[in-house]
Amino acid sequence: MKLRIFATLLLCSIVFLSACKEQKKDIKPIEIPFKKEGSLTIYKAATDSIVTQLDIEIADTDYDIQTGLMYRNAMQEKQGMLFVFPTMRERFFYMKNTRIPLDLIYLDHNKHIVSFQENATPFDETSLPSRVPAQYVLEINAGLAQKWLLDVGDRIQYTETAK
Numbered sequence: 095m096k097l098r099i100f101a102t103l104l105l106c107s108i109v110f111l112s113a114c115k116e117q118k119k120d121i122k123p124i125e126i127p128f129k130k131e132g133s134l135t136i137y138k139a140a141t142d143s144i145v146t147q148l149d150i151e152i153a154d155t156d157y158d159i160q161t162g163l164m165y166r167n168a169m170q171e172k173q174g175m176l177f178v179f180p181t182m183r184e185r186f187f188y189m190k191n192t193r194i195p196l197d198l199i200y201l202d203h204n205k206h207i208v209s210f211q212e213n214a215t216p217f218d219e220t221s222l223p224s225r226v227p228a229q230y231v232l233e234i235n236a237g238l239a240q241k242w243l244l245d246v247g248d249r250i251q252y253t254e255t256a257k
């Protein structure tokens with residue numbers, strides 16, 4: 095009798111384990127969609143003319159700043175992410191878990207461009223410093239800073255969308 099119970103339990107265990115292996119679930123990679131949280135305009139310093147206007151996400155919390163544009167598969171040309179910090183200091187970014195190449199535009203407390211890191215490589219964890227104090231960082235698709243002929247001294251203005 096004990097042997098029969100043992101054999102039954104063993105058979106049930108084997109069937110259960112086999113069923114578990116067959117029920118593998120596909121794990122989908124994380125992807126975060128773009129969420130418009132504001133509008134941003136870039137102006138040329140010399141002429142005060144509008145270079146372009148963007149829809150932006152705003153990273154102003156610790157979580158948003160740490161996550162940035164990680165886990166995105168693409169971003170439209172007229173989209174970007176603006177990082178807003180409470181103080182001016184040298185900034186250091188990297189491309190961990192960032193799938194798209196980016197241009198990083200560092201801005202001072204007056205929202206004037208102070209430096210660039212162009213064509214940042216996806217997934218590269220090498221530090222991308224501002225080299226000078228900055229309070230804001232704008233991330234856009236790689237190549238756009240050059241396409242729009244952005245220079246140190248150009249400025250931005252942004253407004254947040256009502257939440």
